[in-house]
Amino acid sequence: xxxxxxxxxxxxxxxxxxxxxxxxxxxxxxxxxxxxxxxxxxxxxxxxxxxxxxxxxxxxxxxxxxxxxxxxxxxxxxxxxxxxxxxxxxxxxxxxxxxxxxxxxxxxxxxxxxxxxxxxxxxxxxxxxxxxxxxxxxxxxxxxxxxxxxxxxxxxxxxxxxxxxxxxxxxxxxxxxxxxxxxxxxxxxxxxxxxxxxxxxxxxxxxxxxxxxxxxxxxxxxxxxxxxxxxxxxxxxxxxxxxxxxxxxxx
Amino acid sequence: xxxxxxxxxxxxxxxxxxxxxxxxxxxxxxxxxxxxxxxxxxxxxxxxxxxxxxxxxxxxxxxxxxxxxxxxxxxxxxxxxxxxxxxxxxxxxxxxxxxxxxxxxxxxxxxxxxxxxxxxxxxxxxxxxxxxxxxxxxxxxxxxxxxxxxxxxxxxxxxxxxxxxxxxxxxxxxxxxxxxxxxxxxxxxxxxxxxxxxxxxxxxxxxxxxxxxxxxxxxxxxxxxxxxxxxxxxxxxxxxxxxxxxxxxxxxxxxxxxxxxxxxxxxxxxxxxxxxxxxxxxxxxxxxxxxxxxxxxxxxxxxxxxxxxxxxxxxxxxxxxxxxxxxxxxxxxxxxxxxxxxxxxx
Numbered sequence: 001x002x003x004x005x006x007x008x009x010x011x012x013x014x015x016x017x018x019x020x021x022x023x024x025x026x027x028x029x030x031x032x033x034x035x036x037x038x039x040x041x042x043x044x045x046x047x048x049x050x051x052x053x054x055x056x057x058x059x060x061x062x063x064x065x066x067x068x069x070x071x072x073x074x075x076x077x078x079x080x081x082x083x084x085x086x087x088x089x090x091x092x093x094x095x096x097x098x099x100x101x102x103x104x105x106x107x108x109x110x111x112x113x114x115x116x117x118x119x120x121x122x123x124x125x126x127x128x129x130x131x132x133x134x135x136x137x138x139x140x141x142x143x144x145x146x147x148x149x150x151x152x153x154x155x156x157x158x159x160x161x162x163x164x165x166x167x168x169x170x171x172x173x174x175x176x177x178x179x180x181x182x183x184x185x186x187x188x189x190x191x192x193x194x195x196x197x198x199x200x201x202x203x204x205x206x207x208x209x210x211x212x213x214x215x216x217x218x219x220x221x222x223x224x225x226x227x228x229x230x231x232x233x234x235x236x237x238x239x240x241x242x243x244x245x246x247x248x249x250x251x
Numbered sequence: 252x253x254x255x256x257x258x259x260x261x262x263x264x265x266x267x268x269x270x271x272x273x274x275x276x277x278x279x280x281x282x283x284x285x286x287x288x289x290x291x292x293x294x295x296x297x298x299x300x301x302x303x304x305x306x307x308x309x310x311x312x313x314x315x316x317x318x319x320x321x322x323x324x325x326x327x328x329x330x331x332x333x334x335x336x337x338x339x340x341x342x343x344x345x346x347x348x349x350x351x352x353x354x355x356x357x358x359x360x361x362x363x364x365x366x367x368x369x370x371x372x373x374x375x376x377x378x379x380x381x382x383x384x385x386x387x388x389x390x391x392x393x394x395x396x397x398x399x400x401x402x403x404x405x406x407x408x409x410x411x412x413x414x415x416x417x418x419x420x421x422x423x424x425x426x427x428x429x430x431x432x433x434x435x436x437x438x439x440x441x442x443x444x445x446x447x448x449x450x451x452x453x454x455x456x457x458x459x460x461x462x463x464x465x466x467x468x469x470x471x472x473x474x475x476x477x478x479x480x481x482x483x484x485x486x487x488x489x490x491x492x493x494x495x496x497x498x499x500x501x502x503x504x505x506x507x508x509x510x511x512x513x514x515x516x517x518x519x520x521x522x523x524x525x526x527x528x529x530x531x532x533x534x535x536x537x538x539x540x541x542x543x544x545x546x547x548x549x550x551x552x553x554x555x556x557x558x559x560x561x562x563x564x565x566x567x568x569x570x571x572x573x574x575x576x577x578x579x580x581x582x583x584x585x586x587x588x589x590x591x592x593x594x595x596x597x
Contacts, residue, residue, distance in 0.1 A: 028515035148513055157510060161531040164494035164581075169320045169526065171310045173288040176495070176581040185492035185581055209493075210532035211547060216490050216582055 004038035006051040006081075007071050008055030009064050009084045010091050010120060015082035016040045016056055018137040025144060032151050039192045049074050052150045053083040060120040064116035072127035079146060080122065080129045083136040088241035089137070091120040096250075097238060106216045122241055131156060134188055136205035136238060159189040160210035163202050166193035175201050179224045183234060186214050204237055208244040215248060259432055261424040261440035262447050268414075268422065269299040271383075271438040279381060282316055282346035284309050285405045304348050304416070306481040307391035312353050313346050313500030315375045320499075320526045323510065324372060328519045335388030338521070339372055345381040346415070350391070351403030352573040354384050356502030357442055358409045363505055363567040372524070377520055381430055384410035388454050389461035394574030396464040396587055402571040404458045415452035465546055466572060466587040470597050479552065480548070483589055488548035490582040495528030497576035497584070498554055503568045504528070529554050 006016055016038070026033075036047050053075035059068055072078055083089040085197050090198075094102045099117055107115060123129060133142055142158055149156035159165075163184035167174065175182040175196055182201035184193070188209045208214075214235060221231045232249060240249035263271070275281050276297070283302035291309045293316060296302050311320065312437040316404045328334045333552040356447040361377065361418070385402035387395075397403030406413055411431030415423040423443055424431035471478055508527040514522040527534055530550050535543035556562055558576075560569035570586065577585045 025515055032517070038441065090279075144515075148517060152513075152517060160533050161528075162492070162494045164492070164496050165531070166526065168311070168499035169494060171287070171292045171315075171320075173290050173310065174502060174579055174581065177579060185494040185496075211493050213490075213492050214431065216492060219490075220581060242542075 001034045002032060002051050002147075003034045003036050003047075004052045004054065004147075004150075005075070006035070006040070006049070006054045007037070007067075007073075008039060009055065009058065009085070009123070010060040011057030011084045011089070013040060013056070014086075015054075015135075015137045017053070018074050018140060019054070019121065019143060022140055022143065025104055025140075029147065029151075033147065044140075047074070050076070052077045052079060052146075054079050055085050055123055056081045058084040058088050058120045059123055059126055060091055060117055062116055064119060065118075065126055068126050076121075076129045077150060078127065079131045079133055080124065081133050082138055083205050083207060083238045085123045086129075086132045086134050088120050088122045089238055092122075092241045093236055095119050095241065119242075131158075132207075133158070134206035134239075135190060139190050139192065140192075141192075150193065153238035154194050161189055162209040162212075163187050163189050163191070163193050163206070165189055165194065166191070169198050170197055172196050173224070175199075178221065181221050181226055181230070181234065182226060185209075186217050204234065204239060207239040208242055212244050214245055218248060257489060259426045259435070260443040260448055261435060262338055262417075262443045263414075263422050263438075263440045263585070265299050265420055265493060267438065267440055271412075271434060272296065272298055272347065272438075274434055274437045275347075275381070276286070278520040279343045279345040281345045281347055282313070284386075291556070296347070303386060304414075304422075306348070308350070308394075308573055310575075310579070311500060312356060312573065312575065314353070314356055314502045314505075316346060317357070317373050317380070318360055318505055318507075318526075319344045319372075319524075322372065322524050324522045324524050326519065326521045327511075330518045337356075337371075341375045341379065343379045343381075343401060344376065345383060347383045348385045349382055349410075350385060350387055350397075350573070351406045352395075352397040352408050353502050353572040354382065355397075355402040355571045356573070357382070359503050359567045359569075359571075360505055381411045381434070382409065383414065383431075385425075386413065386415040386451075386454065387458060388416055389458045390463070392574070393463060394578045395572065396462060396466045396574060397572035398459040398462040399465045399467060400570060400572040403455050403457045404462075415451045415454055417447055417454060423447050423451045444481055464574070464587055466590050467594060468559040468590055469595050470568065471559040471590060472556060472569075474561070478556070478593050481596055483592045484548050484552045487584050487589060488546070488551050491530075491547045491551050491584060492551060492582055493529040493530050493532060493547050494581065495583065496579045497528060497586075498528040498530055500575040500579050501558070502573055502575070503558070505568065506534075527559070545574050551584070555589060558586060559590070581590065 081084040146156045166189045183204040185201040187204045188206040235249040282293045283296045285294040291306045328443040364373040384406045410427040413425045558570040
């Protein structure tokens with residue numbers, strides 16, 4: 001039995017919901033998987049150790065720092081589960097503003113004064129991460145792959161190539177060539193080119209591909225008429241905190 | 252394939268071709284270029300109204316029908332002694348409206364997949380197939396450059412049926428094999444006149460003179476320092492995304508990778524073959540994270556030199572001038588302009 005725990009930090013719980021969306025596939029695994037901690041579905045207490053911890057969310061309060069270190073200490077394998085845990089995610093767009101101003105916008109001048117927010121960092125700013133599952137949320141196939149690999153002790157087979165590969169294999173038209181600001185060339189695959197297959201540009205929720213060239217993409221965006229602000233917004237949206245994008249996203 | 256004489260030259264309008272498709276559909280799945288957004292894809296058609304013979308190029312080349320972008324090779328089961336079962340998906344197919352560049356690419360893949368080892372998956376699909384080729388009356392757009400490579404715009408062999416648009420929507424129809432001749436026979440086309448046949452010759456001679464894009468890859472395929480150390484690689488690599496588009500849409504890029512996927516019972520599973528790209532970082536990655544081509548520059552150079560005829564595949568993977576890699580490159584990297592820069596140096 002593989003003992004797993006699902007933990008949540010600053011996030012929308014969408015990644016956990018995706019885990020739940022495995023539906024009957026979870027039933028196939030009942031005799032191989034012991035879901036020992038999952039605050040969304042049960043009130044089990046935290047146990048001493050886990051084989052695999054799925055960690056959703058970014059670290060954005062002082063308490064989070066303590067908690068993520070605690071989860072790390074209890075877990076043999078730690079998975080950054082989704083865009084927030086992996087790269088800071090949507091939460092990190094507030095990092096480009098003054099924290100005090102952000103708190104005021106969100107909680108008002110009087111309310112929730114006890115909330116202390118810090119710069120929203122991906123969990124690997126504080127602890128070692130073994131596996132990154134990007135995506136907002138991660139695809140069910142990627143989740144299943146890490147579960148199967150963890151049970152069998154394999155290295156999971158997760159794409160590190162860009163979304164363009166999945167687009168080409170599906171024979172989609174190239175949105176970027178058509179002049180639309182698609183982030184596909186610099187973003188990791190795994191979603192099955194979900195958005196471009198529906199005619200929508202890639203927004204970048206899977207984070208950087210193995211060897212991205214964001215500078216060239218910024219040039220391309222300028223060429224098709226995006227303003228510097230629009231380019232920054234796209235680069236910051238999910239993975240502006242990632243080392244591959246930080247320079248150009250100007251933290 | 253037997254060569255059929257000019258006695259077997261016919262003339263057909265779109266209505267006649269519709270009959271050919273109808274005849275063919277009783278035996279084959281017919282694939283032809285079908286509109287997708289601003290592009291085209293080879294898809295199953297039911298009649299000529301589904302296709303557009305004035306298409307410029309499809310997103311993926313028709314080679315995808317034989318060398319699939321993704322396919323299951325075998326199913327396996329591990330417990331109780333491993334068991335394997337090959338999965339070969341075959342249906343009799345007609346590929347309708349193949350340009351000279353793409354036909355030449357198919358002929359190269361034929362040789363590649365039958366060299367030392369026969370690829371049973373490719374051959375199972377290819378052997379039962381019928382190719383209806385389509386001559387080009389000139390470049391389909393500004394990205395075409397087959398004329399300078401001798402891979403078009405006119406088809407000289409390797410087809411079952413060959414179409415040439417000799418007048419507006421009127422096609423000269425020639426058989427290149429017995430299967431082709433029989434299909435034409437069943438479709439009951441009118442015999443071509445002498446002037447129709449003369450018109451084809453005129454089309455062929457004017458077609459190749461209308462190309463503006465030009466490529467000369469001679470002497471670029473050797474590992475000489477003038478090619479390998481040229482600054483053009485640094486300049487192009489600055490723009491390159493390593494997205495793989497160029498090689499994934501290339502009709503002569505056959506590189507693939509193979510991996511296993513387990514079912515939820517963790518016992519049975521299947522083996523997948525998927526089109527790979529040397530432009531991807533993981534392509535040349537080996538155990539413990541070693542990588543033979545870590546830099547974008549090394550990968551881009553490797554691909555282009557392969558297209559020049561210089562890498563492991565040699566001439567079997569070399570360029571046919573279809574223009575896809577130029578059109579689908581989001582960074583606008585252009586193999587013809589890189590080649591002309593290099594040619595100045597050698």
